[in-house]
Amino acid sequence: MEEEEKEVDLLPPGDVFLLAGQSNMAGRGGVAHRRWDGVVPIECRPRPQILRFSAQSRWTLAEEPIHADIDAAKTCGVGPAMPFASALLSASPRPIGLVPCAVGGTAIADWAKGKKLYERMVGRAREALQWGAELKALLWFQGESDASSRESASAYGSNMEKLVSDLRSDLGLPSLPVIQIRDADGTVFSPPDEKIVSSGGKDEFWDEKIVRLEVSGGIWMGNPWIHIRRWQFARGKGSGWRR
Known part of the structure; x- marks a missing residue:
């Protein structure tokens, strides 16, 4: 991105998406x-x-x-996102x-209500909606940090439920969809905790408004993180959200 953001002489967006999670x-x-x-x-x-x-709370042309x-x-x-x-x-x-x-290297505990990242996310969402746009969904990709131990992995499902509940309550959007990204071939989270983290310890999602969006692409495995180099959205699992 260039040092000076490109201001856009366009109407504010109609559909807004929150982007949160860690490095990927x-x-x-x-x-x-x-x-x-x-x-x-x-x-x-x-x-x-x-x-x-932007970080300065201005709508600009989206660029990588x-x-x-x-x-x-x-x-x-x-x-x-793009x-x-x-x-x-x-x-x-x-x-x-x-x-x-999103902020790299963060665990789901860092996104709990009352923590800096959560409060900033809620504040930015409220600011972004001042022009009459509609918040359509939270796009969430996080969990690598919580795959480091079975204890943190096992707690992931309940922590995610609490995060979603708090966010919907604080934004006054009880049916806000959550789109949770995971890798299509299951390599994003390291064994033995990959299945626990990716599903929250449950066979299916606990909320019909949480949609699993799978991606495929090149994987770069650098100890201890796994980063996706290119993006191709494969398929979604879940219900309750259409643009």
Whole structure:
């Protein structure tokens, strides 16, 4: 992203999506040795119908890296937000607003109500909706940090339930959909806790408004993290959300 954000002379977005989680949501595609190679795949390139809510609370043209001024202590690259938004535009031309909130290396406990990341996420969501837009969903990709022990992995389901409940309550949106990303081939979380973390210890999702969105793409396995280098959304599991 250029140092000066590109202000857009367009109407504010109609549909807004919160982006939260850790490094894979913040975007690490094309990052190696703390440097981003600057390569932007075609599905991640700017489009006038996709806007981004900056750290300065302004709507600007969305460009990679989407989280550059949010996960500012880390090197950000390509993430899932732009290909996700581009795919949505194929179903409807309604302008899309992305509200980045993700921070690399965070555990789900860091996103609990009262913690800095949670409160910032809620505050940014409220600011982004001041222009009359509709918050359509939370796009969530997190869990790698919680796969480090069986104890944290086993608690993931209940922690996620609490996070979703608190967010819906604080935003006054009791049916807010949550789109939870996981890798299609099951390699995002390290054994033996991959199944526990990815499903919250349950065979199915605990809420019909939580949709599992699977992705496939190149995987970079760097100890102890696993980062996705390129994005291709494979399929969704769940119900209750359509654009």
